[in-house]
Amino acid sequence: MREVVFGVQDGILTTAGVLAGLSGAVSNPRQVVLAALASTAAGALSMGAGAYLGTRAEREVMASEVARTRRDAEHHPYAVQEALLGELEKQGLTREAGYRVVQLLSTSPDLLLETAEEKVYGLAGRMRANAALDGVVMGVAFVAGALVPLLPYLLIPGARGGLGSALGATALALFGVGYFEGWLARRAQRWRSGVRFLSIALGAAAAGYVIGLLISPLGATAG
Amino acid sequence: MLRPGDNAPPFDLPAATGERIGRVALRALAEELIVLFFYPRDFSFICPTEVTGFNKDLALFRAEQTAVIGASVDDAESHRRWSRELGGIEIPLLADIGGRTASAYGVFDERERVAMRATFIIDRERKIVFSEACPINVGRSVSETLRIIRAVRTGRLCPADWTPGVAFGPADRKF
Numbered sequence: 001m002r003e004v005v006f007g008v009q010d011g012i013l014t015t016a017g018v019l020a021g022l023s024g025a026v027s028n029p030r031q032v033v034l035a036a037l038a039s040t041a042a043g044a045l046s047m048g049a050g051a052y053l054g055t056r057a058e059r060e061v062m063a064s065e066v067a068r069t070r071r072d073a074e075h076h077p078y079a080v081q082e083a084l085l086g087e088l089e090k091q092g093l094t095r096e097a098g099y100r101v102v103q104l105l106s107t108s109p110d111l112l113l114e115t116a117e118e119k120v121y122g123l124a125g126r127m128r129a130n131a132a133l134d135g136v137v138m139g140v141a142f143v144a145g146a147l148v149p150l151l152p153y154l155l156i157p158g159a160r161g162g163l164g165s166a167l168g169a170t171a172l173a174l175f176g177v178g179y180f181e182g183w184l185a186r187r188a189q190r191w192r193s194g195v196r197f198l199s200i201a202l203g204a205a206a207a208g209y210v211i212g213l214l215i216s217p218l219g220a221t222a223g
Numbered sequence: 224m225l226r227p228g229d230n231a232p233p234f235d236l237p238a239a240t241g242e243r244i245g246r247v248a249l250r251a252l253a254e255e256l257i258v259l260f261f262y263p264r265d266f267s268f269i270c271p272t273e274v275t276g277f278n279k280d281l282a283l284f285r286a287e288q289t290a291v292i293g294a295s296v297d298d299a300e301s302h303r304r305w306s307r308e309l310g311g312i313e314i315p316l317l318a319d320i321g322g323r324t325a326s327a328y329g330v331f332d333e334r335e336r337v338a339m340r341a342t343f344i345i346d347r348e349r350k351i352v353f354s355e356a357c358p359i360n361v362g363r364s365v366s367e368t369l370r371i372i373r374a375v376r377t378g379r380l381c382p383a384d385w386t387p388g389v390a391f392g393p394a395d396r397k398f
Contacts, residue, residue, distance in 0.1 A: 081268040095297075096304065099266035 011145020021208035048139030239302035
């Protein structure tokens with residue numbers, strides 16, 4: 001889910017930024033579209049590779065943490081029980097209730113260790129992550145996000161109309177992603193998440209357009 | 224942490240002795256020596272081995288005119304349930320709520336808000352004759368505490384690893 005939200009959001013923002021920036025600097029819409037496609041391909045590949053490498057590195061670090069925890073558990077079995085008991089107490093169980101839970105878990109040493117890894121060290125969830133899948137999902141999500149501003153730009157004729165519809169679709173999509181993120185986080189006011197995403201996107205697009213306008217004289221000189 | 228030669232700070236605290244809840248005061252104890260052992264918490268996975276260990280050898284300590292008393296920051300009711308959980312503990316367990324007594328003995332862990340794993344032996348003058356503290360995850364040796372009790376009661380110079388039957392050091396030397 002993290003990869004989907006991050007990839008879509010980044011795909012939308014990056015592509016909208018490129019479209020807005022180049023529309024300010026370049027007069028030919030074909031060149032703008034080509035640059036946006038190149039940016040989408042590069043972005044999807046780099047984001048996918050980044051997600052793959054990130055998850056892999058994270059898994060390696062966690063695998064070493066798990067190995068260390070298991071070594072500790074072998075030498076100091078009580079330490080794992082005490083650590084888990086302390087965590088359960090912190091999370092609201094009475095000491096006595098926590099003790100009984102840990103005592104029950106201790107009848108299955110593997111289950112005790114897995115629970116301690118998850119509760120005490122926060123290791124279990126990300127250990128199951130698949131680096132290759134994370135990379136592919138991130139790349140595909142980036143492309144999907146990039147299509148949101150790109151398709152209206154391609155389909156609606158005229159540079160200004162195309163850019164306007166691209167930014168409109170971007171605004172709607174970002175509001176949707178923000179709202180979706182608010183829904184995932186079970187926030188009471190999900191529209192606030194949508195507005196926050198939207199504000200950031202509009203800020204990035206506006207900054208891109210202004211920078212494009214500022215650097216366009218350099219392109220004219222070079223040409 | 225108090226050291227040999229320091230006065231033992233007095234205490235008068237609620238305590239559970241098995242199923243009974245009452246009070247235990249240092250001044251009311253008649254035994255020649257007192258083992259006061261602090262432990263972090265009831266319902267723990269290391270402490271029971273110490274509490275049950277002292278409880279199992281209680282007759283041996285009594286034979287040495289020695290009282291054994293445990294103390295943690297838990298209340299007396301918790302001690303009673305903990306004692307029941309461990310199959311009945313005859314050692315009085317002091318309810319040092321807030322850790323004032325542990326602080327007076329210099330063994331209160333401010334960060335964890337529990338007593339350290341520390342043992343004191345108090346003599347008939349109610350002075351500390353022995354003190355030790357263990358890492359929080361390492362249990363103490365009951366037999367070593369008993370060995371020291373026996374050595375202290377001889378009033379003689381006891382060489383390393385002395386046990387009853389082993390020769391004493393020269394009588395004319397202090398250490």
